[in-house]
Amino acid sequence: MTQAAPSTHLQSEPEGCPPQQTVTLFQHEPLLLDCGEPVCNVRVAYHTYGEARENATLVLHALTGNSAVHEWWPDFLGAGRPLDPGTDFIVCSNVLGGCAGTTGPDELPTIQGQPARLTLRDMARVGRALLEHLGVKKVRVVGSSMGGMLAYAWLLECPDLVERAVIIGAPARHSPWAIGLNTAQRSAIRAAPGGEGLKIARQIAMLSYRSHQSFAATQAGQRVPGVPAITSYLEYQGEKLLARFSEQTYLALTEAMDAFQPSDYELRGIRAPVLSIGISSDVLYPAAEVKAHAALLPNSTYWELNSIHGHDAFLMDAQDLPERVRAFLHA
Template identity: 40%
Template sequence: MVRYFDYGKPFLLETGHTLPALRIAYHTYGTLNEARDNAVWVCHALTANSDVREWWPHTVEAGRFLDPARQFVVCANILGSHYGTTGPLHVNPATGKPYYRDFPPFTIRDMVRAHQLLADALGIGRIRALVGSSVGGFQAVEWAVTEPQRIERLALIATSAKASPWSIAVDETQRMAIEADATFGEARDDAGRAGLAAARAIGLLTYRGPAGYNLTQQDTEEQPAVHRASTYQQYQGEKLCRRYNAYSYYAILSAFDTHDVGRGRGGVVAALARIEARTLIVGISTDIVFTPAEMRELHALIPRSVYRQIDSSFGHDGFLVEHEQLNEILSPFINDPQV
């Protein structure tokens, strides 16, 4: 069941803007033990929510790396999201109307500061393991640099320490698709819907990559004029529009592009050297968003880190699909004191 934490004070953003109020939606699984040393925090990606069981199948289960019988698993919905934490569809107390496109710009560091506020409110000091995949990994690496003594173990899956020009270009292309929708900017929840569908279709090309599409979307001889790849793109765009909104998607993409753990810290190399957590880096063999080569570079820059790789035909989305491989890698790292 989703829960809410209301900060009760203005929340100053890194961009210089201020949110008059901050609400954070979150889920927990299991129980925080008496020693308060069994917390495992999951940072979610893009359009996911705080309910890890919903978007990350076969992870929050007995015997898995997120085991509620052993751990207190926490996931907080990110700032700007559609799923409960303060975002563009929330009412601006200063105007009495939803923010929509006027929601102030924010950064990955703002997302992490919101996580930290929630962790404090929940009485979590030391975090046993901090887990982040994709842009959830952006948050996780930023948190490990910001509060190195708080994080005992760090699992970074298909992610990076800085948004690359490639990933920023992909995000900008999606924003262009949303901006091309003439309804984007109108004061209604479903504004920019067609643009959002197109943006999602663009994003999916990078999430799955050619191997994933060629494996699953081949046409049949019986219907030569019906292209499975075409209907798949249309379906995925419509599917997101049924559960998300263009204003949150646009704002979050912009926040992702601010990711740079080295900003104001002497560069990425100096920032990553601050990490004290025992760190596991997981790459995906066919990922074209965060390539295995980039993941190995991240491994080389983080002290005491190890590198493992998932073999998958599903590209970046392999972290959502290859749950057996992922559990084999993450379960001993999180649960075995000797690892």
């Protein structure tokens, strides 16, 4: 349950963009995490677009994303696009355990000296409390990558709220391959705390976000004499993430993704219409895996984005993806 009158704060954004807002929830009745620990005074940072109403479109961000949809998904946000502030009320919040304004891992209870482990279902329950605060009673959900897995958690945790969902480039649960990649990234962070490990983790992740063909097309040759373009690219990506992200958040969110393992039985119980989108060259979440999980849902449609750019194609090579999503959301 949420507090009747939670406190809300605004943070300034560049001109023409909506401000980030922050609300403190669970001020009197705690959020009970799946690990059994209660948490009070959960701070949630979020953005909204369009006029507030009881029906909304909920956007769920990726692992290192944030609630500022206008910054990272411009192809999807705007007049005539899937997320149209002129006709829809759009909500995106930073997830519990993140590092972009919402309560982070260091603020959670500790168990034997370690922050309480979070689950994707915990994040969905915090999101539900935010929607209650905003007066939203029904949502259409759109999630990509980690946000797509979180969309599955919403479908399972909040079936009364979710009218339909779009899941882009995400399976229902992590394979041993995906868990192995995350394990290597977490090992790098723990072996070299203080920033170097996070940079290496990002480099490992970037290799799984693109494809052989994508790097051949975009990172061939050298940008600096004697340094392969791919090397300078990966080093830049590591430095860039270190400047804006938390290693504790990286650990917490990747662990939550790995632990999310809904059964086939649970997936067959999802009744809402779902559009599941695979990416032809995705090596992190192969299209066949995304399609197989979608096939377990009683009311699902599968579509595949044909791109050489791997997992990140939903950001860098959207093609017909926005129109497919727009048509499904407004069917």
